[in-house]
Every structure is written in structure tokens, then in C-alpha cells.
Amino acid sequence: MAVPTSPQGSVDVRPHRGRRIPLLRFDQPAFWFYAAIVVVTGWYAISRQNVFHHISPSGWVLSWALLIIYALPVFLAVYFLDLYEREPMSLVIASLVWGAVAATTLAGLADQGWGLVVARLGGPEFASRWTAALTAPWAEETLKVAGVVLICLIGPSRVDDMMDGFVFGAMCGLGFAVVEDVFYFIGVFGGTTSGVFEGFYVRVVSSGLYGHVMYTGLAGMGVAYFFARRGDTSLRRRVGVGVGLFVIAVAGHFLWNSPWLDLFPAATHGVGDWLLIPVAAAIKGLPLVAFVVVAVWLGRRRERRWLKAALSSEVDLPGISATELGILVDPAARKRSVRHMRTRAGDRAARLLKRLQREQVNLAMIRTRSPSDDDPDLVRQRKQCKSIRDALMAMPAAAPAGRPGGAISG
């Protein structure tokens, strides 16, 4: 496909979207199950928000305002965590909506039902101490991860690495956490201005790092492992890793909800009690955070290895050079190259270089899916990359003299 290039070096290169799988896959049964559950539970979720709004209109608005301030940076951090291949926004939003609407509503019912079982078997004293630990972790994690599985079934080809599952899972957990926090701010902390701020301090400032985003991110990695490793890993191992990560997520949630290691003050009487809250939260939450950080680091390392392997056979073909590949697989070098390009040749050149790098990542994805070296999609993507590079090289100061391919090295 010829890509028109203007004399000024600007290029009309649209991102390749042919392989993107949007949410609206009407041919997938998973889509219809997802949609039906979200619509049915959405009705209840909206009515519940109406109740909260009725109880405390200003508290409800303040709750959402504070939680959006918290959720937005978390959303962006999770979304941009996947360095090489960002997930389609429709599936990311679908994960968030599942967590906020379907999972919270279903979890409310499930927690109550299994709470009856704990009370029946253990008696009231036991139930008062242990219901939260014995019901919510497995019930809520199952219901959240069910949404991640449905989303993976809607767009199975989007799930090619564990990081994809982390993004979907963490988004689902974020949606869940925000709606649950609104419930706590109004229902438990009273919905007054001071109550909402108190709830925000306890549940978000002190504990926001440790909750549902981590649990479901981890469980989502297990789901993604199961989906992404089809064909190259045994079913037993895929199930083992998937279930193992789910169990670790449930265990982290269990520890958080249990009376074990509970150093939270029973009431806050002074500054010391307020300061104790984040310390108590850290004691319960940091072990899982450390585990998730390591898992994400390993996931990103594996993603880098995958990118290198996928593009190794493309080196010195029109799509990518060896120098470009060396920079592409190193996130710091990528950023540096764009920065240098901006300094040397301006914003437009830097944007074009970013575009080239993104299309080279797409080239890797198409490479792994293509059955042959001359697959039409693959050939088209190589030309796409080449035309962007040519446009970049045509820009003044973008390519240093005597350095073929030096444009992208910045």
C-alpha cells in the first residue's frame, strides 16, 4: 500500500487497526453473556447509586469526585504499563465496567449468601470475626475474574501475554474498588463531608495500593497465561499457573480481610491513631504488592523477549533495522530516542518516530500471526513502517548525515 508523503515530510499513515478486536464482537457468545449480565446488574447498580445519592447528595458527589481523582492516574498507570502493545480501549473500558457494575452487584449477593453459611456453621461470634475473610476473597475474586475470562473470550487474539491479563484484571479491580468505596463512604463512614474524607483517608490514601487492583491484576495474569500459552504449553501447566495466581490473589485478599496481623486502631483518638492506619495497612498489604511487582517485572521482561524474538527474522527487511530493534526492545532507549529526535528535529519528527516504533510493535504482532514470510498483512505492515521511516528521513535534521537508519536512533 502506497503511503502518501508530503514534501514537508508529514505522512498520512493511519495506525493499522485491521487486527484490533473491539468489544462489539456479535459473533462471540461471550459478548452476549457479558452484555446481558452488565445490563441486568447495571439496573441494580444504578438504583443503588440513586439510594446513596438520596441518603447524602453532597456526600455522594464528593465521594465520586475524590475517587475519580484517585482512579484516573491509576487507570493511566495500568494502561501504559503494557509498553509494547496497548490493549484496545473498548476492552479496557469493558473490564472497568464489569468490575464497577457486574462484579460489585453480584458480589453483594454472593457475600450475603455465603455469610449465612458461615454464621450457620460457626455461630455469631465466629461469623463476626471471620465472615469477611471466608466469603469475600474467593467470591469477589471469582466474580471479578469471570469478567476477565469473558473479555478474553470476546477478544482471544488480543491476549498474547500475561501483561494483557494484568491490564484487564487491574482495570476490573479498579472499577470494583471505586464503587465499593462509594458504598463505604456513604454506608459506613456516614456520607457527611468529614465522613467521606475519613473514608478516603482510610480506604484510598492509606490502603488504596493494596486492594482490588492488585488482586484482580494478579488473577488476570493467570487468565492471560492460560489463554496466551495455548499451543506451546501443556494444559496442566496452564491450569496450574492460572489457578496458582488466582489462589495467591485470594490469599492476599483473605489476609487483608482476616483478623490476623490486624493493627488497625479500633477508634481514632489522636494523630497517633491516624498515622497507625497506613502502617497497619502496609503490614497487611505490602507482601502481595511485592509479589505483584515481581510478577509484573517478569511479565514485562518476557514481553521484551517476545518482541525481540518476533522481530528477529524481520531485521534488515523493510520494516525494521538491527539498530531500530535494539532501541525498540529497550523502553528507556525508546524514550531517549524520541527525546533526542524532538531536540534535533522538532515535535513533528518526534511524533513520527513514536508512530514508527508503534507500527514496528504491530509488525511483531502480525509477524507472530502470519503463516508465511510473504503473508499480505505482513508485507503491508513492512511497507507501512518503511514509508514512515522514509517520511522521517525526509524531515530536516531528522537523519544525521552519514548515518543510514540513524533517524530512529535519535
Add this chain to the structure above:
Amino acid sequence: MCGATPPADRRLRSCAVLPSLLVVVSILVVVFGGYVTAGALSESAGPPVAVGDVVRVPPLSGWEVARRFAGPLLGVRLTRGVGNLDVFAASFGGDATDLAHRYVSGSLEPNAVRLSVSPSTAAVRLRSGLEGVQLHYVGSFGGGQAPVEGEVTALVTASGTGVVFDAWAPQGLLQYVVDDTRTMIQDTVVS
């Protein structure tokens, strides 16, 4: 295994449906399994406990008679841990709402250090068809004791027998026994 042998379309479609269906079934089990299990566990254990000749309360497993009240107001206390269900029976001339308020003013208030009672009553209907009213209270009874929350159910039969059920527990714990007490009240036979 999902194969491509004829009829491929149908097989592929069923392959696509099956995982989604498993997810939905898992969701249903998690959401409703607790209620089913709790229902199965809520079996009556032992013979019904009689209050006078007119009231028979079938205790659920784990509940036992802790005390009997004699005198003009016949009664029994069933206990499970910190959860309690007091059942009283006596002749009564008014309706269920009168009986509920009479119980509050005659039995709860004189013993309470502090007492808050729900301003209105809610209608309840027993499995036997008897209708009554329900109200809630929170209060402290006696020095040094933890605050108590309770749910009072009162009903009056056509023959003029008034029955009061007072399900109570330390504040915050009633939620863990109230399902049991409601089940026992629902299954109570008043002759």
C-alpha cells in the same frame, strides 16, 4: 476438543459457547450457592420447644433452651452463642401493634439504661398465615453490658393469644443470627 471435521460450523459454535457457559454457571454457583447451602443447613433439630400449650418453636441446629420464664408471662429463651430468641405467650386483648408497644414499654424500657426503638412497625406474615408486626431496637441493659440490638415480632391470634418474639444479640452481631431467628419464627406453630 474443538475440531474442524463436519459439521464444522456446529462444532465450532458449540466450542465457542461452552467456555462462556462455564463462566456463567460459575457465576451462578458463587452468587446463589450460599443461599442454597444455608437453606440446606437450616434444618430443624430436635422436637419443637413449647411455650405453654399454645406456642411451639422448632429450634434450628445449634440452638438450645437456655432458660424458661414462669409467672404471668410464660416464655422460653433459645440461645446460640451470643444470639438469643426470647419467646413469650399470654392472653392479650389488643392487636399486634399494641402488643409490640406493650412489650417495649413493659419489658424493655424498665430494664434499659438507654433505648432507641424504630418509630414505625413493619408487617410480617408467618408461614402458617398468621400476621403480625415487627420493630427494632438498640439499647443498653444493665451497667457495663455491651449495647444490644434486637428485633421484636408480635402477633395476636383470633382466640386472643399474644405471642412476642424478641431476637437479640450484642450490637453488630444480630445480623449473624437474624436469619436463623426469622426462620424459627416463620416455622412457629401457634394453636
